[in-house]
Amino acid sequence: MTKSNKKNEWIEWAKAIIIAILIAFFIKTFIFATSIVEGESMDPTLQNGERVIFNKLIYILDEPERGDIVIIEKPYKNYVKRVIGLPGETIEINDGSLYINGERYDQTFLSEEVQRQSGNYGPEKIPEGSYFVMGDNRAISKDSRNGLGYIEEDEIIGRSEFVIFPFDQWTLTR
Template sequence: MTQAKKKNEWLEWAKAIVIAILIALFLRTFIFATSIVEGESMDPTLEDGERVIFNKIVYLLDEPDRGDIVIIKRPFKNYVKRVIALPGETIEINGSELYINGEKYQQTFLNEEAEERTGNFGPIQVPEDSYFVMGDNRAISKDSRNGLGFIKEDEIIGKSEFVIFPFDELSKTR
């Protein structure tokens, strides 16, 4: 193999590596990213230490919907929570029952123990530019009821799509 051919081959490899890195950076910056679930506030849906992939572009094209598991960006920490009430809706919690605009809402994502430990809250109306979020482990969750407050749309940086770690729990988030 000639010296010129070797040099050309190295240049082709270098170009391929640079292109792969640029594509990965683009995807990581604008399309998908990962986040680690910290704490037990989303039990049993998501567990402490799980790593999730979240979709960053979905809310540029659409708005968060009730039931979405979202990543919320705050100055010193990201939070993983579930959207419960949408802008302009009124929310009230009586014991284990959730009411949205006066109608009982079935929380299919909760187990009975979490429902029983929800407590009372509201009624309160969600501002037009905000969302009301809660963790699935209601008894210990820091959420819109007790510390996070209403979540502005620009604080929601993505929708959780998949659990990717630990590998034996690889699944779509629900």
């Protein structure tokens, strides 16, 4: 192999590496990223310490839907919560039962016992452009009821798609 061929081979490898890095940066910045679940507020759906991959592109193309597990960006911390109420809806929790616009909503993702731990809340109307979120572990979750308040649409940075760590517990979060 001549010196010229070796030099060309190195240049081609360098180009390939640079392109791969740029593609990875683009994907992480605009399409997918990871987040760590901190605390037990999403238990049993998500466990403390799990890493989730979330879709950053979805809410550029669409809006959050009820039941989505979303990543919320607040100063100094991200939160993982479930969307419960949509803009303009009236939310009420009475003896653990969730009512949306006066109609009882069946929370199939929660056990009856966990639902009873939701306490009482509202009724309150969610402002336009905002969402009402709660953790699945209602007894200990910091959420729209008690500290996070309503979540502005631009604070929702993605939808959780699946758990990637621990490696033996890969699963979809939807």
